[in-house]
Amino acid sequence: MAFRKFLSALGVGAPEVETTLSTAAVRPGDRLEGRVTLRGGGADTTIQRLGLEVVGRFEDLESDSGWKNPGVLVASHPVGPFTLRAGETAHWDLGFDLPWEMPLTHALSMPVNGGRVAVRTEVAIDNAVDRGDFDEFRVHALPAQDRLLRILRERGFRYDEAELKRGYAEGADQAVDFWQEFEFWWPAAYELTGQLEVQFVAREHDLDLHLGTAARLTFAYDDTGDWSARVHEHLVASFVR
Known part of the structure; x- marks a missing residue:
């Protein structure tokens, strides 16, 4: 993203911020890295x-076309307080x-309808908070998820x-307090x-x-067996009468 003035209430000559991600996908x-420049x-x-926070659009925010109040997925440790000198350039990785x-946000080489995530840069000056720009990035499915x-x-x-x-889906052994359905x-x-509701709980x-409401199926990434047959047999046993 280009440099952007923040906290416009400070007027002409206000500080500027830029957040640059090392990769867009x-x-x-994975580890997502980048740099913030003030x-x-x-x-x-x-x-x-x-x-800095990694945020996502939750179901209860779907009626809002913007990013006014997204949910936090991952947060970094905040920095401050500190003094930014006039004309000084400061960097944080x-x-x-x-x-x-x-x-x-992407699976089978296509965008996931309803999947959006971003890095939000938040800056507080004089008890006013500027949420900054949202730098969106792509999260591609793991090979097992694509399969x-x-x-x-x-x-x-x-x-x-x-x-x-x-929150936590019933019966799911989640490590985080959100899930994608x-x-x-x-x-x-x-x-x-x-409809059939599908959830992945991935690990290393x-x-x-x-x-749906069926018991979970666990797949090891190095399992070379017939996954399609397992899925079909599980669906028939759980839902077809």
């Missing part, structure tokens, strides 16, 4: 707090260890959208109506696949 479990304005300024359950989503597609499930929800329409072959070496 990551996967769950450039002093026409006078010395006391920066009370500089904070940022780093976020993204959780394995990080919401996806399972492809299986659902090949079996006729039609993807609708994904929603980011707060993928909604699929049932194919005619299963003779069921409505394996993941759990939650299909």
